[in-house]
Structures are given as structure tokens and as C-alpha cells.
Amino acid sequence: MLLVAIAFTIFLIIGMPVAFAIGISGIIFFLQHPELPFTIPAQQTVSQTQNFALLAIPLFIMAGNVMNKSGITTQLLNLATVIAGRLKGGLAQVSIALSVLMGGVSGSAIADAAMQSRMLGSEMIKRGMSRGFTAGVLSFSSILTPIIPPGLGFIIYGTIGQVSIGRLFAAGLVTAILLWVGLAATVAVISRRRGYPAAREKRATVAEVGTALRGGIWALLFPIILLAGLRMGVFTPSEIGAFAVIYAAFIGVAVYRQLKAKPFMEALEGSLADIGAVMFLIVLSAMFSYGIVLERIPDLIAGSILGLTDNLNFVMILIVLFILIGGFFIDATVMIIMLTPIFLPLVRQLGGDPVHFGVVFVVAATIGNFTPPVGAAMYAVCSILKVPVSEYTKESIPLFLAVSVVALVLIFFPAVVLWLPNLLFNRW
Template identity: 75%
Template sequence: MILVAIAFLVLLAMGMPVAFAIGISGAIFFVQHPELPFTIPVQVTVSQTQNFALLAVPLFILAGNFMNRSGITEQLLNLALVMTGRLKGGLAQVSIALSALMGGVSGSAIADAAMQSRMLGEPMIKRGFSPGFTAGVLSFGAILTPIIPPGIGMILYGSIGQVSIGRMFAAGIVPALMLWLALTVAVWITANARNYQPERKSRVTLKELGTALRGGIWALLFPVILLFGLRAGIFTPSEIGAFAVLYAIFVGVIIYRQLKVKSFAEAMEGSLGDVGSVMFLIALSAIFSYGIVLERVPEAIAGAILGLTDNLSLIMVLIAISVLIAGLVIDATVLIIMLTPIFLPLIRSLDGDPVHFGIVFIIAATIGNFTPPVGAAMYTVCSILKVRIGDYTRESIPFMIAVSLVAIILVFVPAAALWLPKLLFG
């Protein structure tokens, strides 16, 4: 498997699409083992796509694209402004709140970062925020999106690791609120140091609050309905994905009346590209995973880690650090697909809770989207706002510290992630 890993890294460095890099490097394993039938790569690739639980992935992607074009974003922006507009930091605080509110809508950190950069990037810079700080806020704020249900990373982790997706959805709520608070404090500290003013001076009236809540209530209800449907046994994770699509169409057509024929077609077109790239990646990862299992790589890694310590919390810290380092060069989705079968068995062997580990793992993997050298959300924001990577990196240090502190707290305080799943699911 060493040659396979080297081939994967070399192909990535050459700029090959990740899915092909995974598939080709995985095929090298079979070249090394001519005793294995070469029909196996084809069989495992096809069988990987037959996993019924993965049906939730394209359905939630489609629902997210419909919601993004339903007109709900403007309503949530108004709600975020009402909630946080009087805090020091103005639009920076609004952007963090909007990321939290948008979590149940898009499910994609990169999509959220791109959307907010186009909406709030230029207004923030015109109000005196430094370009690097603006890019850092808009990028790191998007880490909330995949943690709030229905995050695609949770669905992938649950499907691959055979972990309850309903529990994963519930487990993401409290950590997302903790991340929101940590990022809000980081923005507030910087805003006080630089005298970044609030967006609004006057107090929010009850009428303004009521109007804003009415406008955003359909997005706020979305994750609540998902959790209720799963808890009550009304839907399976795959079925609730279909419900999410119908809900998004209902909101866009009936409630906000902005999901027209053109925007409907745009949502379908965008979803085809998103679903194709994710599912192709999942399918070809089966070739890579086959060699990992056959060579007993999880057992070897588990043995190496257990040789250092058998303390579950310390092992989770080591795994989080390893995932964070890997995330510097590999996309979060790829990390979840590739590393879940390696690390999750180790956590289970130590009687660790797979839901608790999943939240820490997903946060650690997602951080890579916002850090050099290949962070997708980072490059998206910096390219839209024309900000230099060096300026972005320097100004993002407070947000990196805030997110890392939350991840450490979650490792040593499992109840923060497990309290709500236990309350809802027992």
C-alpha cells in the first residue's frame, strides 16, 4: 500500500482530479497482486453505488440547490442582521450568523463561502474591514454549514461507517452553536481592537424581530423537521432526503414564489454536477478501500497508535491532528470517504462512541477547506474578493484558534455532542 499512497500523492501533485487519482492509485494495488482477478475493481466500483443509504446524498444536494434558489437567502440575511447587527464587527457578525442559519439550507461549506463572498464581501470592505479579515470571516464562518443538519459530510460518514445518520444530525446542533459562539467572540475581539463598528445603531423592535422570524422560519424549521421525522420513525435517512426536496420546492414555489422555471432548471443543472462529482468519487474510492481492507491497514494503524497510548481522548486528539494535517492537501469529502474505514474501527475497539468521534472527525476534516495550500473554500473566497493568500492566512489566525479550541473541548467533553442525540433517540 506504500506504493499506492505514493502514487495517489504524486497524481494529486500533478493536478489530476481527485476521483481519478483515487481510482488509478487503487488500481495499482491490483497490478501489484496479479493473483487477484482484475474484474474486482469493476465489481467493487459498481457495488459501491448500490448502497441504498447513499441515496440521501444526491437528494440532499438537490434540496440544497432548490433552497438556495427559493429566495430564502435574503430572508435569512435579514434575520441575521436583526440578530447580530448591533454587535461590534457589524457585517462580520452578520456573516457568521448567516452561516449558522444557512447550515440547514445548503449543507456545503464551499457553496456557503462562495455565496456569502458575493453578497457581503464588497460591502464589508467598503465599510472599512481589511480584505484579509473579510476573507477570513467569510471563509471560516462556513465551517458551521456542514455541522448543522443535513450536512453532506455527516451523511457520508454515517453511510460508510454504519452510524445512525439521525444521531449524527442531532449531534451537530450543539457543536455548531459552540463554533458560532467561538467565531463571534473572535470577531468581537478583533473588531474592538480595530474599532469596527456595528451595522446598526438602534435597538431591534419586536415588530422587526417578528417580521424577520416570519421570513426565515421556513429555513429554521428545516433541520427541526428532519430530526423529528427521523426520531418519530416517519422517514428513513433516504426517504427524508426525498421529503427535503419536496419541502424545498414547496418553500420556493408556494411560500416565497421565487423558484421559477429558469431557477428550477439552474438548480437541476447545478445538482447534476455536484451529484456526479461526489458519487463518482465515492464509487472509485471503493477500489482504494479494497486494498486498505485486504492489507489490514486499519489494524496496522490501530496497533501503531495503541503503541503510543490507549487513552481514548488522546487517541482522538492524535487522529484529529493527523486529519487536520492531511486536510492541508486533501479535500474534506475525500478524507471522510478514505479515513472513516481506517479510524472508526479503532474508536469502536476502545468502546468510543462513533457519533462523538464523527463530529470531531468531520470538524477536523472540514478545517482543511479553509487553510493553505489547497483549501477549496479559501481559494473560492480569495478569488472572488481578489485577496492575497498571505493576507488571508495572517488575518485568519484568530478564527483558526477559535475553531481548534472548540474541537479540543469536544474531544474531552463528549456530552457536548452526545447530549441531544441521547435526549432525542435514547
């Protein structure tokens, strides 16, 4: 397995697409073991496509793209301005609030960061905010988007680890609020010191709040409907993905009336590209995962960690540190796919709750989108706003620390994460 790991690292360094790096590394493993039938790689990849639970991924991706073309983004921006416009930091606070509201729409941190950079980035800079601070806020605030249901990270983790996706979605809502508070407080402190203006001079009137809520209510209802459908047993995760597509199309056509033929076709084209990238990655990872299990890598890593400590909290801290370091070089989706079979059994062995660990795991993995040298969301924001990565990195340190503090709170206080899933789905 050492040769496989070395090959995988070299492929990443030379810039090979991650899916191919994983697939070729998996083939190398089988070439090292001629005693294994070479039909196994084909069987493993095909078997991944037969996993009914994974059907939720393309359906939710399509639902997000359709909702983005429905005109709902403008309504949510107006609602976010009403909610956070008077806070210290103005448009920076609006950006964080908008990421919360966009969670049930896009589900992608990278897409949210790029969209907000185009919508708010130039105006934030015009209002006196430094370019590095602007890029840091727009990037790190998008961590909230994949945490709000229906986050794809939770779907992948839940499918691989056989963990309740409904409970993960419910835990994601609580986690998103904690992240929102942490980021908003950090932005407020920095903005107060630097004198950054508010986005609104006056408080929103009751009429303005009502109008903004009416405009954004359909997006706000989306995650609530998802949780209710799962809790009441009306839908499975895959079936509710199909419902999400129908819901998004209905909102775009009947409510906002902006989902015409051309935007709908653009949503389908975008969905095909996104689905192809994610599913190709998942399919090729099957060979890699087979080698990991066959070589008993989870047992080796578990033994190494338990040799240091058997305290669940400190084990989770070590895992988070490992994921944060890995996030400097590897995409979040890849880490969730590769590391779930390794770390989840260890946490279960120590008596940890798989939902609690899943939330901590997905948050830590998502942070890699915002850190150099390969953070996809970071590069999207920096390229749009023309901000040097060095300036972005310097200004993002307080935001990184804020998210890290929230991650520690999640680790040491699991009841904070689990109270809503336990309330809605009962303890199991």
C-alpha cells in the same frame, strides 16, 4: 500499498482530479496483486452504486440547490442582521449568523463561502474591515454550514461507518452552536481592538424581529423537521432526502413564489454537477478502500497509535492532528471517505462513541477547506475578493485557533456533544 500511496500523492501534486487519482491508485493496487481476480474493481465500484443509504446524498444536494433558488437567502440575511447586527464586528457577526441559518439550506461550506463573499464581502471592506480579516471571517464562518443538518459529511461518515445519521444530525446542532460562540467571540475581540462598526445602530424592534422570523421560519424549520421525521421513524435518511426536495420546491413555489421554470432548471443543472462529482468520488474510492482493508492498514495504524497511548482522548487528538495536516493537501470529503474505515474501528476498540468521534472527525476534516495550500473555500473567497493568500492566512490564525479550541472541547467533553442525540434518540 506503499506504491499506491506514492502514486496517489504524485497524482495530487500534478493536479489530477481527486476522483481519478483515487481510482487509478486503486487500479495500481490490483495490478500489484495479480492473484486477485480483475473483476473485483468493477464489482466494488458497481456495489457502491447499490448502497441505498447513499441515495440521501443526491437528494439533499438537490434540495439545497432548489432552496437556494427559492429566494430564501435574502430572508435569512435579513434575519441574521436582526440577530447579530448590533454585536461588535457588525457584518462579520452577520456572516457567522448567516452561515448558521444557511446550514439547513446549502450544506456546502464552499458554496456558502462563495455566496457570502459576493453578498457581504465588498460591504465589509467598505466599512473599514481589512481584506484579509474579511476573507478569513467569510471563509471560516462557513464551517458551520455542513455541521447543521443535513450535512453531507455526516451522511457519508454515517453510511460508511454504519452510524446513526439521525444522532449525527442532532449532535451537529449542538456542535454548530459551540462553533458559532467560538467564532463570534473571536470576531468580537478583534473588532473591539480595531474599532470595526456594528451593522445596525439601533436594536431591532419587536416588529422587526417578528417580520424577520416570518421570512426565515421555513429554513429554520427544515433541520427540525428532519430530526423529528428521523426520530419518529416516519422517514429513513434516504426517504427524508426525497421529502427535503419536495419541501424545498413547495417553499419556492407556494411561499416565496420565486421558483419559476428557469431557476428550477438552473437548480437541476447545478445538482447534476454536484451529484456527479461527489458520487463519482465515492464510487471510485471503493477500490482504494478494498486495498486498505485487504492490507490490514487499519490494524497497522491502530497498533502504531496504541503503541504511543491507549488513552481515548489523546488518541482522538492524534487523529485530529493527522486530519488537520491531511487537510492541507486533501479535500474534506475525500478524507472522510478514506479515513473513516481506518480510524472509526480504533475509536470503537477503545470504547469511544462513534457519534462523538464522527462530529470531531467531520469538524476537523472540514477545516481543510479553509487552510492553504488547497483549501477550496479559501480560494473561492480570496479569488472573489482579490485577497492574497498570504494576507488571508495571517488574518485567519485567530479564527483557526478558535475552531481548534472548540475541537478540543468536543474531544474532552463528549457529554456536551451527545446530550441532544441521547435525549432525542435514547442511548445505544
